[in-house]
Amino acid sequence: MGVRGLQGFVKSTCPHVCTVVNLKEMAEHHLNRHPDCTPTIVVDAMCCLRYWYTPESWICGGQWQEYYASLRDFVKTFASVGIKLIFFFDGMVEQNKREEWVKRRLKNNREISKIFHYIKSRREQPGRNMFFIPSGLAIFTRFALKALGQETLCSLQEADYEVASYGLQHNCLGILGEDTDYLIYDTCPYFSISDLCLESLDTVMLCREKLCESLGLHVADLPLLACLLGNDIIPEGMFESFRYKCLSSYTSSKENFDKKGNVILAVSDYISKVLHLHQGEKKLEEMLPLGPNKALFFKGVASYLLPGQKSPWFFQKSKSVTMLDKQEISMSSDPESKREVPICTEPESKQEVLTCADPDSKEKLPICADPILKEEVPICADPEPKQEVPKCADSESKKEVLMCIDPKSKKEVPMCVDAESNQEILMYIDPEPKQGIPICTHPVINQKLSVGTDPELNLEASMCVYPEVTQEDPMDMGPEIKEQVTMVSDPEILKIAQMHHVHAESYLVYNIMSSGEIECSNTLEDELDQALPSQAFIYRPVRQRVYSILLGGCQNGASATYPVVKEWFVYPGNPLRHPDLVRPLQMTIPGGMPSLKILWLNEEPAVQAQRLDIFLSCFNLSSSREELQAVESPLRALCCLLIYLFIQVDTLCLEDLYAFIAQALCLQGKSTAQLINLQLEYINPRAVQLGSLLVRGLTTLALVNSACGFPWEMNEFMPWNVFDGKLFHQKYLQSEKGYAVEVLLEQNRSWLTKFHNLKAVVCKACMKENRRIVGQTHWNSHHTGRWGRQSSSSHRMSSAYSRSGQGHPWRDQGPGKRQYEHDQWRRY
Known part of the structure; x- marks a missing residue:
């Protein structure tokens, strides 16, 4: 992020730009100068995710209780010294930065391939040098911070611009992040999150005035310098020949500077000596x-x-x-x-x-x-x-x-x-x-x-x-x-959607309604494992039903008359040259689909019941409403997700179901310390994918709940309540080896009763769709990286659109500009 090469240049060539400061002392000075203003730091949350994720285990789908505790400690530390935090999250990808977004996603794909290669060859988690943040981390961090009472905002444009604007307009103590763009903006001081010592609140402040002094520039010249060097808007190659010309005529090149450093010095020299001369x-x-x-x-x-x-x-x-x-x-x-x-x-x-x-x-x-x-x-x-x-x-x-x-x-x-x-x-x-x-x-x-x-x-x-x-x-x-030009015409509804978006109370709803465009970043999926389809395909029918709710619905099967939604979803084999164009999927709702005004604003009991009906219809679970309502919270949300997954993917077996249910029940009785100390015998690549698949399902539940007017509390979909990656991995390894249910449940009799009740709900719902969940008979592991049962049944997803015996078509879908009609995705 930010300006190419500037971060390394500042630390290696201009160390005086970086000053160690104590945030507690700065807050005290700020309060003395402005006694009526609480010292406030604006936090670029997307830059801080890696810093916040302190759990040692990251490969199994996320250590969510441990992560939540880490966030709580972070917030408490600043509150204890009187510093207020305002957290900003990226709410959408600007179109002029889409190319850069795609470039990073493709790079991440290559990193993920290396991760799975490492797991298969070593059967252990790679080192921190290969660290990849768990799926859904940014999304669930928003809700975690809100649950901790923090002011959390989602941007309507590039988050760094809104962060810099907020810091300037509100006379903030500074900006906490890790993006050299904050050196370019003429705003409040910029503090480095990577250099923050939480115990002492010491960190590094990067001073743009000192940078300008070193480069012979004015602060107002920094945007010009940033664009000539290349950033997220200006491709690096655009001014490559110009930079080479500056470098060749630059007389103060020093051998101890690297090439990037010399380029920055040369371009700065050109601005200060040539451009300033003729300015005006x-x-x-x-x-x-x-x-x-x-x-x-x-x-x-x-x-x-x-x-x-x-x-x-x-x-x-x-x-x-x-x-x-x-x-x-x-x-x-x-x-x-x-x-x-x-x-x-x-x-x-x-x-x-x-x-x-x-x-x-x-x-x-x-x-x-x-x-x-x-x-x-x-x-x-x-x-x-x-x-x-x-x-x-x-x-x-x-x-x-x-x-x-x-x-x-x-x-x-x-x-x-x-x-x-x-x-x-x-x-x-x-x-x-x-x-x-x-x-x-x-x-x-x-x-x-x-x-x-x-x-x-x-x-x-x-x-x-x-x-x-x-x-x-x-x-x-x-x-x-x-x-505004949007996908919907009702300004009141759009205003409500925007309010939920800005205050980080919903997920993706405003993006769909305003621009008809959404994205989903990388997931830990093995491109060589063709037995498990990508989460992008598994949850697409649910998203299509959400589009129907938000964009007016599809009546009488006339979905072709409704606008498509552009999906930038990362999955194996997708070059991301164009978005997938996905149409809404028709739903049959008793009494018809209510308007969004009724669905979102009407508080009558009948409408609240209708919200739940529509929520379940998105997962095609209307017939299981009674059984699901009998399940206690938050396990009913997990139950919805498991039913949907097992109907969609035939290669999920009984042992997988046991592992999912067992970890959710055992999680209720585990302390954070117990989860931290949990040790795994080895890492299984299929279990890694299943962990990420479930977490992506929880984000999908949050999307549906947002679109339906919140029939359930968002807290029910938070992973720290229903999922722990390491605990799931342990239960998966035990279940795969054929351990008895009592062993999976750690001999807890009360959990055993709940286990059988949950299993019955899932299996009964699946049987209504002619999906019988069977035990693992034999896993075909003769081919490296390929998993699958030697049974004659095929994936339910593939049965709807497979191409004359060509295996697993979700790996071969042409992303391009193809418009996905709902028929080819319908399982039901």
């Missing part, structure tokens, strides 16, 4: 070889500008139009033309991007929204119009807007056509627009972000104007939310 006389694009990458470069620099900040490197009357991803992008910041600043959109959507008209030619150009801010798209043209489309002209901008006729209201409604799904999308227009410029709202400080330019200044922060700081409730969005 020449435009930046005349001094740098920006070429066709001009729009992306300016967007990258502007992305570092926080509310109210400006860059000295942007000049007025600087106009150019270039192409980025085959879309027009305006680079106008002319205050007289009052045109918009550069915005680029997602390559997948193929929508036209915000452009400006030359005042001389008066040419009308399309306008579209920034997908990150989800602003309204007033104009979008059919790429291949076959007939005339009604148009109207905006009285102020005199731009033509495509219109369609609403069959109910008989009124003309703006629309655009999604070029990828070829579906018409109606645009919601605020009936009382207060100005002709799209507005979005900052998720934390509730500022209106006006897309435009300041006539007195160069270029506004992140393509938005923050006119003032308000202290209103961050979720008091007002009418602004109506102007």
Whole structure:
């Protein structure tokens, strides 16, 4: 994350930039200067996950009780010295960082392959140098911190921007994380999480002023330096020749500096000695070889500008139009033309991007929204119009807007056509627009972000104007939310979904409703083990039913008329060049599917019962409602998950079921210390996959519960209540060897009764679907890395869409732009 090579450069070449500080002492000084302000540290939680995960065991699916205790200690330590913590999590992946996201996921795939190779050859967990965070760690950390009473927020754009903005606007003590972008932002001090000693609260503060002093730069030059070096927005190769030119002419190269260090020094030298010399006389694009990458470069620099900040490197009357991803992008910041600043959109959507008209030619150009801010798209043209489309002209901008006729209201409604799904999308227009410029709202400080330019200044922060700081409730969005282009048109429902998202109370619901796009990172899955399908495929039918709930449902089998959802899910064999396009899956609900307003807002007992009906329908478990309600919490959630898994995957056997149930029951009587001291005979690669599979199932339960209006408490799906990776692994190894149930349950008679009750519920539900769970007869281990029973039954998932005897098609699915129809995924 952050700027290429900057972290290593600072620590090796500019050690004086790193100062050891004591956070307790800094908090005391801060309180003396600001007696009415509680010392607050903004925590970039995604940077801290590796630091927080202290359990020795990580391969088996996660030591969740131990992890929860680690988080509790972390929070208590800061609270004891009067420091308040605000935790930020990434809420979505910005489109201009999707390429970097994909690159990291593919790299992780290679690391996972090495992990499984190590397990098979050594039968033990790899060392910490191969550490891979357990599946779902980020998701469950949000809920853990909320359970610990901490203020936890999910971003509506790139989290580091919101972290830096929050720190600046609220005069925070500092930012705790591990991302060199915090050296680039002109915000509060940046503290390193990796150097934090929790016992003493000593850590390293990285000072951007001292960095600038070493490089001969101003703080306002750092965004320019970051983009020339390469970051998450600017590909490293974009300015490689430019950096080589700087390096070749740099006369102060020292042999004891590495190549990266010399490059940083050379580029900094060029900025301070060449660019500064002509600054104000020449435009930046005349001094740098920006070429066709001009729009992306300016967007990258502007992305570092926080509310109210400006860059000295942007000049007025600087106009150019270039192409980025085959879309027009305006680079106008002319205050007289009052045109918009550069915005680029997602390559997948193929929508036209915000452009400006030359005042001389008066040419009308399309306008579209920034997908990150989800602003309204007033104009979008059919790429291949076959007939005339009604148009109207905006009285102020005199731009033509495509219109369609609403069959109910008989009124003309703006629309655009999604070029990828070829579906018409109606645009919601605020009936009382207060100005002709799209507005979005900052998720934390509730500022209106006006897309435009300041006539007195160069270029506004992140393509938005923050006119003032308000202290209103961050979720008091007002009418602004109506102007977003989303997958749903009800602004009230969207506001509720956004509120749950920002306050980390739900999972993925707002992403689906706002952009129709979700992602899931890597899971510990063995690409060579074809007996277990990927979790991405196993839980896809559940997600498809969730799409039906959130996007209006599929009535009378007409799912083809509803928009697809773009899924960026990592699974073996997926090159992630394009998202999987997945359609909603129809559900049959007695009395019909209620509206989201009723489902989410109505508190009548009948509606609460309906929430549970829909929840169970997502897993196709309506017929087992009575049996599941008889199971105590939190085991009923686990029961739902086990029934679904065993119906979906035929290679799961009775011994697997015993291991899952036994570990959940034994967990109730284990202390954290007992779980820490638990020792495993060896590591089994199949058990590793099963542990990750179950945890991903718990995240799926959280998604369904969020979409259905929370029929059950979220606490029921938290892994520290129902799963421990090491304990499951122990029970799996015992069950595989044929140990008696009494041994699995550690001779506890009360657990034995519960065990048989849970087993009966799962087996009965499976029998309703003609799925008989049988014992392990013989595992075929003749082929390295392949597992499977020598029975004639095949995977239930494969039976629906297998290709003429080609084995296990979930390993061969072409991810690409293929649209997945629900029929091929239906098990039932």
